[in-house]
Amino acid sequence: ERGVGLSGGQIQRLCIARSLYRDPRLLIFDEATSALDTQSETNILRNLSGVLEGRTALVIAHRLSTIMNADKILVLYQGRIVEEGTHQTLFDRQGMYYQLIHKQLAAAA
Incomplete structure (x- = not known):
């Protein structure tokens, strides 16, 4: 299909x-699952853990x-590492990480 008709997740x-x-030996994933639904993301991440x-x-x-x-x-945060x-x-x-988690959970509710 040369990419025609494929969804963002596909x-x-x-x-x-x-x-x-x-x-x-090195992989860089930049928002690699952002277009996936939660279940698809969970499945891919579970399978990737062994592959990586x-x-x-x-x-x-x-x-x-x-x-x-x-x-x-x-x-x-603002281009600097603030937590690790x-x-x-x-x-x-x-x-900050804790706050981000709570914001995402609140947005999902």
């Missing part, structure tokens, strides 16, 4: 598959569910 799934085809074993992945995301299982999360840690560490600190 294009994103295709791009993720294409990025893995060459077996790279032994590789480095840089994931840029505004949807926090995308990064919650990351080994390390960096929170940027795992999901649980950042959540327990109740800083």
Whole structure:
């Protein structure tokens, strides 16, 4: 179809598959699941966790569910790293990451 008639989510799934085809050691995902519904995102992230074993992945995301299982999360504000840690560490600190999670949960309710 040469991309004609594909939804945003279908294009994103295709791009993720294409990025893995060459077996790279470093992957950069910039809002790679932003056009997916929650269930599709959950399925892809669950499958990616095994595929990414032994590789480095840089994931840029505004949807926090995308990064919650990351080994390390960096929170940027005005171009600077303001927090760093795992999901649980950042959540327990109740800083900017914590506030972002609460804002997203409130928006979803």
